[in-house]
Amino acid sequence: MKKSDSKKTGFILYPVIVLALVSMTIMQGCQVVTTAAKVGAMTGVITEGQAAGIEKTAVAAEKTQEEITPSQEYYVGRTVAAVITNKYKVYQQDRATQYINTMGQTLATVSDLPETFGGYHFLILDSDEINAFAAPGGLIFISRGLLRCCKTEDAAAAVLAHEIGHVAYRHGLNAIKKSRITSAITTGLLEAGKNLTNSQVAELTTVFEGSIQDITSTLINSGYSRAFETQADKGAVEILKRAGYNPQGLLDMLQTMEKHMKPGGLDFAKTHPAPKARIESINESFSSFPPVDESLKRQARFRRALAGI
């Protein structure tokens, strides 16, 4: 083989080799830590017990990103939703409920996470607050106060799409303190294949209660990070485009919200970036949208469905 040929072969092979090494490192990263722990124990630097502990923690840390599977997320979401529906009264108007579910489930179909374990479901909260909550897995709540900030169906769709964004990006689960999950894995509580004893169920339920507390206090009191809100707004724009709505509806809704929002309020005023900041952030990411010009049919059904709001 000529020298130039071997150079060529090398040219082609090197990226492949680098790729292989990178993928091997990703796959084996955890093993390196656990092997180091074993070596540490063998050389007497640490005890075997300590080594086992380090191994477990390393495995746990590796898994914290994915240990909450869609079925577990579903049970977390149900309980978060239960806490919300016990704090707020539900608005019982079948036509309005059916309407936001039809719109919301249509929007969810074109999101980045169209299917969750239990699916997407929506309720209106009988509250004047400007508020909305998305429980993990797709149980979504919108207040009457927030729906009053929507002058068009496109604007209402924007509100639902933003909440679907929080679900699709799993923001709720991110609010759970990592230490809770890590400890539950390290102690084997989240491990599958064993039948848990009563005391283990009790211990796991305590972890569960803590996780629910982390999520509900984030949703109700502290709010998500600005980065998460921006991500949900951007996600909403994409969902609206895919579904055939005008994303300008989101900006219109934020402008109305700005006017209606009471400073110091215990709702979006407390948990979300100011509407103005959200508008600026959306404008930075997208070129401007045409004004919302809904068809008469769409406008009419929106008015009809939410007449009592």
Place this chain on the structure above:
Amino acid sequence: MIKRKIIISAFTSIVCISSFIALAYAAANMSVQVRETQIRATPDYFGKIIGKASYGDRVAVEDKKDGWKKVRLKKGGLTGWLNSSALSEKEIKMAAGERGVKETASSSELQLAGKGFNPEVEREFKNRNKEISFQWVDRMEKINISQVEKQKFAKAGELTPEGGR
């Protein structure tokens, strides 16, 4: 010298290719990770529904397109398209004797699911927090809009979709 380089490169590429083949093979079998999902004739939600799959069902992936996977059900052999969001690379095993098997247990060395936050934990939570009612949660979960109704809604509202997944 050159020969040695070639041999080393060739060996490394064989290792690399075989590990990729191994990875590809591992990804070829997947599990349904949602409670229930529809198998469609084409890779989109407008596609005709030809069957359904439930939590834990194993499938072999034969093709993929725009967020959809063409699968063959291990049980029964039905072939059709499932949205990727309904599928997991992890194996989900059912725990024998569990009440409501479809919504519980799953396991494998990679996976920790059913034994974690599950109906048993929810029951214990309810015991401890009797003041928290799940009545509305149970009610809202029953509100399901069919694909036909969604299409009617889009058409009646004169929505002009860019097309999604």
